[in-house]
């Protein structure tokens with residue numbers, strides 16, 4: 499338990515150094531309090547500037563209205579790189595593009611219909627709402643027709659392994675909206691997500707001809723949710739698609755009564771790797787410019803919509819941190835480095851390329867922040883940090899109190915996919931802790947559009963990242979790194 503008095507001396511000492519006015523301040527308690535107050539005032543100005551700026555939402559609109567979907571390898575993602583790099587240059591940041599080869603998967607035609615099922619009237623088929631998973635293989639150009647095997651979980655897949663060959667496996671693993679409703683959307687996604695991530699590969703290994711997975715999401719608008727699937731080394735991808743939840747229910751009801759057969763047409767293509775880029779924009783530190791604090795989000799998105807919440811909102815909230823510092827003419831001790839990552843959705847190559855570029859100087863990477871949990875209000879911080887660092891971050895939480903972003907959730911796990919390689923090397927990792935109760939209603943669907951973003955909520959993310967990034971960039975010594983054993987737990 500924390501008591502408010504016990505660590506005040508520690509924060510004050512730190513604050514004095516952080517403000518760089520140790521020499522100027524008279525000794526004693528009153529001076530410490532002044533320094534603390536000065537720091538609190540600076541953090542409050544950052545918070546207020548973040549909450550009142552309109553730069554973030556305006557640039558999110560530019561990205562989504564003028565460019566739209568941004569899948570790796572697409573001309574739209576290249577245009578987004580150009581657009582965001584120009585915006586960062588106009589803020590006065592030092593901008594560079596960091597190349598990374600990215601997978602180039604392109605969606606094709608996608609259709610499915612039930613061609614035989616119990617009680618089927620003569621001449622009737624039923625059209626299904628589905629969309630190919632990223633990385634899916636293709637059916638023959640005329641489609642394929644095969645019996646469906648309805649599977650609820652991996653245990654059932656194993657138990658019925660002998661029945662899988664030659665069939666279309668339909669997984670019906672539900673997204674648990676109760677978890678999402680109670681602040682555990684990530685857990686719900688992780689649980690149901692296993693069937694999208696690994697289900698197609700496991701079914702293919704047993705001889706399935708195609709795979710359908712129930713969409714991972716909580717809403718009821720008959721929307722299929724795409725997303726990447728992962729094949730085993732050397733495995734030939736088979737056709738794999740997400741079904742709208744309602745259509746998965748339909749197949750399960752019919753399959754419980756007797757044989758179901760379907761026709762599936764998917765014609766995606768996997769092209770040779772394409773050229774991609776991370777956008778890097780440095781707000782140069784005044785004392786230790788070679789030491790960096792990263793603020794980031796990913797610039798790529800799925801192709802069904804404009805990627806407003808995944809992750810237009812995160813990448814432009816992170817970019818707006820630089821706009822806030824520019825407005826206030828604040829130049830902290832270390833460099834604050836905005837990164838717009840490429841290829842988070844179907845490869846992670848941007849995060850890998852960045853990590854490779856700094857692998858020889860990891861000590862200079864002092865902290866990394868990534869926003870990629872949707873457009874909800876910030877409730878505080880997800881932080882992969884040591885236990886002692888919680889106390890150090892107290893002034894950040896105090897500054898965020900007026901906007902209600904006061905929760906500090908310490909974790910030893912991944913807080914952002916693109917910064918995870920840095921986290922694994924011990925770099926403290928952060929993400930805004932976001933209200934994600936409705937994130938998975940639209941996640942990876944055709945409905946991930948600008949209207950789902952509330953500019954005020956977006957600004958709470960800007961404020962959270964701006965206050966945190968400035969504070970971390972101003973600390974006299976960086977936060978301690980995480981020990982290897984903790985990271986791999």
Ligand SMILES: [Zn+2]
Pocket residue numbers: 796808809842870
């Ligand atoms: Zn994302």
